[in-house]
Amino acid sequence: MCKDCGCSLTRPAHNSNGHHHDHHSHSELHSNPQLNDKKTLSVIHKILDKNDIEAGHNRDHFNSHGVTAFNLMSSPGSGKTTLLEHLHEYTNLKYSVIEGDLETSRDADRLKAKGIDAYQIQTGSACHLDAFMVHSALHHIKLDSLDICFVENVGNLVCPASYDVGTHLNIVLVSIPEGDDKVEKYPVMFRRADLILITKCDLLPHFDFSISEAKAQISKLNPNVDVIELSIKDPRSMTQLAKWLNTHQRGA
Amino acid sequence: MHEYSIVSALIEQCEQLALENGANKVTRVAIKIGVMSGVEPSLLQTAFETFKLGEICQDAELEMQIQPLVLQCYGCNRSNQLEERHFICPQCKSSDTKLVEGEEMLLMQLELDTG
Numbered sequence: 001m002c003k004d005c006g007c008s009l010t011r012p013a014h015n016s017n018g019h020h021h022d023h024h025s026h027s028e029l030h031s032n033p034q035l036n037d038k039k040t041l042s043v044i045h046k047i048l049d050k051n052d053i054e055a056g057h058n059r060d061h062f063n064s065h066g067v068t069a070f071n072l073m074s075s076p077g078s079g080k081t082t083l084l085e086h087l088h089e090y091t092n093l094k095y096s097v098i099e100g101d102l103e104t105s106r107d108a109d110r111l112k113a114k115g116i117d118a119y120q121i122q123t124g125s126a127c128h129l130d131a132f133m134v135h136s137a138l139h140h141i142k143l144d145s146l147d148i149c150f151v152e153n154v155g156n157l158v159c160p161a162s163y164d165v166g167t168h169l170n171i172v173l174v175s176i177p178e179g180d181d182k183v184e185k186y187p188v189m190f191r192r193a194d195l196i197l198i199t200k201c202d203l204l205p206h207f208d209f210s211i212s213e214a215k216a217q218i219s220k221l222n223p224n225v226d227v228i229e230l231s232i233k234d235p236r237s238m239t240q241l242a243k244w245l246n247t248h249q250r251g252a
Numbered sequence: 253m254h255e256y257s258i259v260s261a262l263i264e265q266c267e268q269l270a271l272e273n274g275a276n277k278v279t280r281v282a283i284k285i286g287v288m289s290g291v292e293p294s295l296l297q298t299a300f301e302t303f304k305l306g307e308i309c310q311d312a313e314l315e316m317q318i319q320p321l322v323l324q325c326y327g328c329n330r331s332n333q334l335e336e337r338h339f340i341c342p343q344c345k346s347s348d349t350k351l352v353e354g355e356e357m358l359l360m361q362l363e364l365d366t367g
Binding site (some may be wrong): 037038042043046047048049050051074088107126128161187189191219220223 | 359
């Protein structure tokens, strides 16, 4: 049993016993003969180990229900929620959304109004979601009948990149009004993407965003990533996204 | 400012290790931070100086090793340290590569006072 939440999955060993064993297999203790009371302990230990273990637990949850999970990341206002509001018109895949914002449940309310199951996490002042927050949200989402679960992260191109929340793939958005220099300015985020969506492409005539410049930067940073030029007003691009999601389902 | 959450996790780990090894004080914490880990070293330092107060790490010095990018190429089977964030093999220009170092955030070593 998962001790913290009572869910039926076995959690990987991350209690004190499990860790104890791990430390001893990787650590070396050296005593300095001149200073008997000083010890140097050599370990190689991931600083975000606890988060990563919880993330693995979340992935097990998704896997056991045959659900593919996508982490949606971008700056605020690049169109994550709007995209999710409209996606259902272009796909038969059934999806729910875990929403992360500092305050309000506006985004979840918007999705529910469209008939999409959504659960809102309010982070207070935290700038990113972590695996523990997503885990508690998972208990409010009915995974049984789902194909996809989107985790819409806090709008931020920096902090969410450092945290594995237990999703399978990362989708990063950059919108036309933000400018084509964002890829180069926020390399860690765009490096971690499995799909980059250039959103609000219907605004291209009004802004100096160069698609070819953005793509040149993307190919340096993340040569094998997929890129889709998207506008919710262009059904062809939405269909292209729906196809991508379809082919990137786990086990598909 | 996710550096605060990262430092909290780090200090928690140090406390656990100190406890397991019968130490009453941690005097040095050595970590390795990749240049593409998404963490700003100076913010990490500030956060550490704040969060360590009143804890077993109170007098600990934080030692940071900044790890450059190392790219393994599957095209020519060579690995290279990258000078810029251009993830294409500098030798054979293949994009069939894997970043093997430069994204990590690791605790490497602790100096413990057991006296």
